[in-house]
Amino acid sequence: MLVENKGWMTAHEFNDLLALCQFLPGPNIVNLCAVFGARMRGIPGGLACLVGLLGPSVVLMIAAGAAYRRFGALPEMHGVLSGLAAAAAGAVIAAAVKMAEPLVRVRLGPEHSVALATFVAVGVLHLSLPLVLLVIVPVSIGFAWRRADAK
Amino acid sequence: MRSDPATLAALFLQFAVLSLFAVGGGGSAVPEMHRQTVEIARSLTDRQFSELFAIAQAAPGPNIMFVALLGHFIAGVPGAAIATVAMCGPSCILACAVAQVVERFRKARWRIAIQAGLVPVTIGLIAASALIIARGADRNWASLAITATTFAVVYWTRLSPLVVFACAALLGLVGFV
Numbered sequence: 001m002l003v004e005n006k007g008w009m010t011a012h013e014f015n016d017l018l019a020l021c022q023f024l025p026g027p028n029i030v031n032l033c034a035v036f037g038a039r040m041r042g043i044p045g046g047l048a049c050l051v052g053l054l055g056p057s058v059v060l061m062i063a064a065g066a067a068y069r070r071f072g073a074l075p076e077m078h079g080v081l082s083g084l085a086a087a088a089a090g091a092v093i094a095a096a097v098k099m100a101e102p103l104v105r106v107r108l109g110p111e112h113s114v115a116l117a118t119f120v121a122v123g124v125l126h127l128s129l130p131l132v133l134l135v136i137v138p139v140s141i142g143f144a145w146r147r148a149d150a151k
Numbered sequence: 152m153r154s155d156p157a158t159l160a161a162l163f164l165q166f167a168v169l170s171l172f173a174v175g176g177g178g179s180a181v182p183e184m185h186r187q188t189v190e191i192a193r194s195l196t197d198r199q200f201s202e203l204f205a206i207a208q209a210a211p212g213p214n215i216m217f218v219a220l221l222g223h224f225i226a227g228v229p230g231a232a233i234a235t236v237a238m239c240g241p242s243c244i245l246a247c248a249v250a251q252v253v254e255r256f257r258k259a260r261w262r263i264a265i266q267a268g269l270v271p272v273t274i275g276l277i278a279a280s281a282l283i284i285a286r287g288a289d290r291n292w293a294s295l296a297i298t299a300t301t302f303a304v305v306y307w308t309r310l311s312p313l314v315v316f317a318c319a320a321l322l323g324l325v326g327f328v
Binding site: 035054081089119144 | 202208266304
């Protein structure tokens with residue numbers, strides 16, 4: 001929309017911005033939207049974009065949340081929610097597998113250990129995320145730094 | 152549901168920290184949200200966590216809006232607003248600040264190393280999210296079958312996941328799960 005309909009950005013600018021927001025922490029699309037708005041019109045522009053992107057969703061979520069509190073425990077809803085939750089699980093597994101694909105194609109190396117260690121520490125052992133990241137991110141960046149050396 | 156100032160302050164702090172630790176995107180923060188809200192605070196059950204996550208996925212809008220739903224469940228309307236602001240605010244401020252200076256570092260070796268180093272961590276975190284959501288969602292053969300089917304459809308076809316979500320909800324309605 002920003003590139004094709006409105007011509008507010010070139011495709012190149014958009015891709016650069018997207019890459020930046022995928023690299024930084026936090027929700028990518030939300031970050032992208034804030035940076036875009038801030039570039040166009042400064043801080044008010046950034047805020048306007050965020051309100052536009054998130055406002056309707058927050059209202060929708062509040063309505064959904066209220067409905068969930070009210071009707072979520074009803075026997076009729078039980079099945080619907082079970083079905084939805086099971087489908088959501090499948091969708092996230094698919095996202096995880098898609099992301100992991102590039103790892104399958106390269107030779108076994110430290111990246112595989114890092115991904116596995118993160119998965120076990122956070123998913124199986126349920127350790128604190130900030131704690132795990134403070135240990136594992138520097139290690140992983142160190143490996144990436146050495147890999148860049150080897151090339 | 153409690154929306155006293157102490158609960159809201161705690162909620163804000165938790166999500167603000169998560170905002171800056173969600174490497175690679177909001178999805179990476181799901182395991183920590185689960186740890187904080189289900190395991191430590193016991194504000195909701197495994198099952199409720201997975202159900203709310205599913206509702207956010209099925210609804211239009213960014214998937215990160217799960218935080219609004221979670222915030223609402225824990226602390227009502229103020230909770231929804233505060234969780235959203237806390238989850239998006241810090242990372243947006245960081246992104247805007249970095250975007251101002253990043254042009255100069257595009258080819259810098261440390262930037263490339265950081266970016267490459269975060270990729271496997273993100274993969275591990277999304278896999279952990281998948282495990283946690285599946286654990287809360289799958290409790291019998293029928294739900295496992297729905298999970299497997301959704302995986303296959305999302306992974307191998309271009310069909311919108313929403314179609315699968317709708318089918319799954321219908322199957323649930325007629326008592327399949």
